Amino acid sequence: MNALLANGLLTVVLAAATMRGTAVLGFTGATLVMDQDIPTRSHCKYSRAYSMIQVRCANQGLSAIPSNLKTEIQIMDASVNRVRSLTNDSLSSYTNLAYLYLGDNFIQEIQEGAFDNLRYLKVIDLSTNGCDTLPKSLFRLPYLQKVYLANNRLGDDQFKDVAVRSPLIFLQLSENKLGKIPQLGPVPTLMHLNVSGNNIVTVTTEDLAPYCSLKVLDLSRNPIKFDAGSCECGTLNAWLRLRGIRSQPAYNCTEEQERGGCSASSSEFSNRTVELYGRCSEILRQQAATEKARNTWILIACCIAGFLLCLFVGLLCVHKRNKRRKKKLKEQQRLNANNANTELLNSNLNQPENNT
Ligand SMILES: *[C@@H]1O[C@H](CO)[C@@H](O)[C@H](O)[C@H]1NC(C)=O
Ligand SMILES: *[C@@H]1O[C@H](CO)[C@@H](O)[C@H](O)[C@H]1NC(C)=O
Ligand SMILES: *[C@@H]1O[C@H](CO)[C@@H](O)[C@H](O)[C@H]1NC(C)=O
Ligand SMILES: *[C@@H]1O[C@H](CO)[C@@H](O)[C@H](O)[C@H]1NC(C)=O
Numbered sequence: 001m002n003a004l005l006a007n008g009l010l011t012v013v014l015a016a017a018t019m020r021g022t023a024v025l026g027f028t029g030a031t032l033v034m035d036q037d038i039p040t041r042s043h044c045k046y047s048r049a050y051s052m053i054q055v056r057c058a059n060q061g062l063s064a065i066p067s068n069l070k071t072e073i074q075i076m077d078a079s080v081n082r083v084r085s086l087t088n089d090s091l092s093s094y095t096n097l098a099y100l101y102l103g104d105n106f107i108q109e110i111q112e113g114a115f116d117n118l119r120y121l122k123v124i125d126l127s128t129n130g131c132d133t134l135p136k137s138l139f140r141l142p143y144l145q146k147v148y149l150a151n152n153r154l155g156d157d158q159f160k161d162v163a164v165r166s167p168l169i170f171l172q173l174s175e176n177k178l179g180k181i182p183q184l185g186p187v188p189t190l191m192h193l194n195v196s197g198n199n200i201v202t203v204t205t206e207d208l209a210p211y212c213s214l215k216v217l218d219l220s221r222n223p224i225k226f227d228a229g230s231c232e233c234g235t236l237n238a239w240l241r242l243r244g245i246r247s248q249p250a251y252n253c254t255e256e257q258e259r260g261g262c263s264a265s266s267s268e269f270s271n272r273t274v275e276l277y278g279r280c281s282e283i284l285r286q287q288a289a290t291e292k293a294r295n296t297w298i299l300i301a302c303c304i305a306g307f308l309l310c311l312f313v314g315l316l317c318v319h320k321r322n323k324r325r326k327k328k329l330k331e332q333q334r335l336n337a338n339n340a341n342t343e344l345l346n347s348n349l350n351q352p353e354n355n356t
Pocket of ligand 1: 112116
């Protein structure tokens with residue numbers, strides 16, 4: 001009997017909670033409730049991680065990014081869901097996002113403006129989705145450093161006219177449909193490029209030269225063939241050695257060497273390779289120079305500010321001292337005057353006595 005009562009009470013409480021959840025959802029986004037795919041209550045959990053606000057919505061069967069999350073979130077994990085597309089509005093209210101994890105969804109369509117409001121985005125994970133296109137604006141985000149795009153359907157066209165302006169350090173593109181190393185123009189910040197498991201058939205030094213800071217390159221599981229009639233293989237190996245790029249797999253240039261006539265040394269790199277590398281290095285140099293100039297200006301500004309502060313404090317001290325002195329003087333004068341008065345009074349008081 002008691003158990004039945006408790007059960008009934010629980011049901012009522014639960015029902016109330018559900019209704020409240022729906023009401024809140026209905027209030028923030030009426031369209032959400034209409035959509036049958038979306039659970040009426042999102043089970044996203046908030047927490048703090050690395051002193052940032054994190055929301056975890058992973059593995060909830062979501063078919064769209066919830067639109068009623070706190071807008072101040074900085075980390076969003078919505079991986080392992082059933083999200084199919086990212087529209088211009090999907091993420092537009094989460095302007096503070098720095099880390100966005102959307103791996104293992106069904107994302108195929110990403111509208112051109114989907115990431116435009118995410119000014120502070122640093123890391124994006126879109127691994128294991130169905131993307132065959134990417135918004136070009138992604139690589140223009142001013143703080144974007146790491147991009148995970150493994151296991152999608154991206155082809156060479158997606159990277160054709162992308163002018164990278166982000167400080168991109170890490171690009172993971174394994175298991176896509178690339179036929180060559182993505183040509184992103186000079187990206188002086190890029191250090192890690194993973195293009196394993198694609199359909200890349202040729203690699204030349206010209207493909208790698210625009211990435212003048214590259215340190216790690218994974219080309220494994222690609223059907224790469226070197227033209228045995230040229231010195232491509234040895235030249236590539238020489239370039240990798242010269243630039244200190246750790247790459248896999250190691251290419252065995254036996255065929256070329258057996259033919260003879262290839263002496264891979266730095267003087268053998270094509271003019272185009274040297275030019276592309278030079279352009280990338282030039283950007284690095286300019287950035288360093290700008291940084292140095294900026295630091296110099298900051299130093300000068302600090303010095304001036306410090307000097308002005310000292311001057312101000314000094315003047316204040318002098319002013320205070322003068323004021324104190326003046327006050328003292330006045331006090332003294334008042335005291336003197338008082339004394340004089342007293343003396344006068346005393347003498348005045350004494351006088352009649354003397355007269356009598
Ligand atoms: C999305 O945003 C982009 C760029 O801001 C714009 O060109 C495009 O027309 C928008 N698409 C839709 C469907 O609103
Ligand atoms: C490149 O990606 C593949 C597949 O995700 C991974 O197994 C491999 O370790 C990565 N390579 C490097 C150098 O990180
Ligand atoms: C390179 O390949 C040849 C056969 O094509 C083989 O005999 C040789 O052992 C290989 N060398 C290395 C270092 O793998
Ligand atoms: C490469 O540049 C050098 C001098 O800078 C020039 O002499 C040579 O002809 C160029 N080679 C090609 C193939 O353009």
